[in-house]
Amino acid sequence: MSMKKRVLSGIRATGRLHLGNYLGAVKGMLELQGDPNYECFYMVVDLHTITTPYDKETLKESVQNVVIDYLACGLDPEKSAIFIQSMVPEHVELAYYFSTLVSVARMQHLPTYKEKVKQYPKNVTMALLNYPVLMASDILMYKPQLVPVGVDQEPHLEVAREIARKMNQMYGTDFPEPKRFSTKGEYIPSLKGEGKMAKSVEGSYVNLADTKDEIQKKIRSIPTATKAGGEMTPGIKALFTFAELFLPKKTEDFKKKFNDGTLQFQEMKDAVAEAIYKELQPIQEQRKKIEKDTEYVRKAIEEGAEKAREIARQTVSEVRKKMGLS
Ligand code: TYM
Numbered sequence: 187m188s189m190k191k192r193v194l195s196g197i198r199a200t201g202r203l204h205l206g207n208y209l210g211a212v213k214g215m216l217e218l219q220g221d222p223n224y225e226c227f228y229m230v231v232d233l234h235t236i237t238t239p240y241d242k243e244t245l246k247e248s249v250q251n252v253v254i255d256y257l258a259c260g261l262d263p264e265k266s267a268i269f270i271q272s273m274v275p276e277h278v279e280l281a282y283y284f285s286t287l288v289s290v291a292r293m294q295h296l297p298t299y300k301e302k303v304k305q306y307p308k309n310v311t312m313a314l315l316n317y318p319v320l321m322a323s324d325i326l327m328y329k330p331q332l333v334p335v336g337v338d339q340e341p342h343l344e345v346a347r348e349i350a351r352k353m354n355q356m357y358g359t360d361f362p363e364p365k366r367f368s369t370k371g372e373y374i375p376s377l378k379g380e381g382k383m384a385k386s387v388e389g390s391y392v393n394l395a396d397t398k399d400e401i402q403k404k405i406r407s408i409p410t411a412t413k414a415g416g417e418m419t420p421g422i423k424a425l426f427t428f429a430e431l432f433l434p435k436k437t438e439d440f441k442k443k444f445n446d447g448t449l450q451f452q453e454m455k456d457a458v459a460e461a462i463y464k465e466l467q468p469i470q471e472q473r474k475k476i477e478k479d480t481e482y483v484r485k486a487i488e489e490g491a492e493k494a495r496e497i498a499r500q501t502v503s504e505v506r507k508k509m510g511l512s
Contacts, residue, residue: 192330193218193367196229196271196321199248200240203255204391205462206336206383209371209431212259214334218367219266226266227328227494228256233271233278233320237313238306253483255394258473269490271324276498281316281323283505287352288319288345296341305386322346326353326361327501328494334367336374338382357508371431379409379421395470398463405459406452414449425455432461 195215197207218224230252232245249270261268271277293299293315302317303310318341325333325346333343343366350361374383376390383391392404405428409421418426422444429437436457443449476483506512 190225191223191332192328193224193226193332193334194228194325194328194330194364195334196231196234196324197252197256198231198235199245199252200235200385201248202251203259203394204383204385205394206371206374206391208259208394209374210336210338210369211334212256212261213371214367214369215266216260217369218332218334219261224332227330228261228266228268228490229271229324229494230256230269231271231321231324234317237311237317238302239309250483253487254473254476257476257483257486258469259394260469260472263486263490267490267493268486269494270487273487273491274327274494274498276495276502277320277323277327280327280498280502280505281320283509284323284326284349284353285316285319287349287356290315292345293318296345298338298341318342318345319349322349325364326350327498329360329362329501330364331362332367333364334369337366337368337372340366353505357505359505359508375420375424375427377404377408377424379419379424392462394466395473396466398459401463401466402456402459405455405462408455410451410455413447414444414451415447418444425451425458428458428462429454432458432465 193215195211197203197211203212215226215228219226230249232249235245235248253268253270256268257263296318299315299317302314306314321342322345325343326349333339335343343364347363350363353359353361375381376383376387377392378387378390381387381390385391389407392401396404405425408425409419410425411419411422426437426440429440433440440449440454503512
């Protein structure tokens with residue numbers, strides 16, 4: 187048995203990955219995959235995807251696309267278990283056991299739940315309310331130390347830690363209290379100068395699949411100002427966030443120019459766009475290759491799921507015993 191520490195993360199299949207997913211989550215996933223002290227489990231969470239309205243005709247394709255994006259970004263099935271959540275039905279079973287310890291009020295007060303209720307007032311379902319419990323199950327199933335996710339997922343992680351504590355107290359299980367593994371891009375702002383980059387907000391994101399021209403057009407759309415200097419608006423701050431992430435060496439110079447009023451925003455934007463494209467281009471090239479190799483993708487998921495199931499069976503069997511069910 188390996189004594190490696192574990193890592194788990196997941197992304198919903200709500201479309202192709204964007205820069206926020208890449209910088210806040212995938213980069214952390216890659217960093218930990220490269221560390222021999224960790225054993226990594228990375229999912230596409232299709233069961234979470236269906237907690238809000240979705241298209242059943244295209245769900246499978248969307249899931250597949252996230253898997254391909256994972257592989258194109260550098261997740262390696264030889265090093266990490268890559269799988270699809272619903273291939274391990276134990277996640278649903280464990281979530282049910284966990285739900286016996288979670289109050290309805292606690293779930294109703296979560297910011298992510300409140301946001302979704304506003305966004306989809308006609309779809310306030312049990313699955314939506316239960317979202318964080320299923321996520322706690324995803325995580326605790328593998329008893330990981332670290333969860334590479336963006337800062338927006340912190341409230342969900344807190345729920346997972348609470349569940350771990352309660353399970354351990356009530357039933358003598360040994361769930362760890364996993365911590366978030368953060369990256370430099372743990373909070374990527376929206377291109378619209380308000381809030382975070384999000385798939386559900388049109389015009390807020392750069393897709394990993396965007397062409398050079400699309401990226402340039404999108405970065406140019408960040409609301410800045412005609413003149414540099416003075417207090418930074420949220421749009422200008424967002425532009426500087428991208429500069430710090432993609433052009434760290436030039437950012438000081440941009441800032442100096444901003445302060446003395448000589449910064450040309452268009453020039454800065456085009457330099458930032460170019461640098462973003464430079465990072466995405468190899469991923470896009472890689473994706474073209476992987477897309478064609480359906481057998482490689484199928485095998486990666488099959489093997490990843492097998493590895494995950496083995497652990498999931500153990501955890502669920504242990505919980506069933508401790509809870510007096512078997
Ligand atoms: P999801 O699908 O909304 O987002 C996937 C990942 O991308 C990160 N992210 C961002 N990071 C920085 N800046 C942004 N603007 C930005 N937008 C998205 C998210 O923080 C996340 O890491 N609940 C999860 C999915 C999930 C999960 C899990 C994650 C289900 N079970 C178990 C980890 C472990 C979610 O909705 O992610």
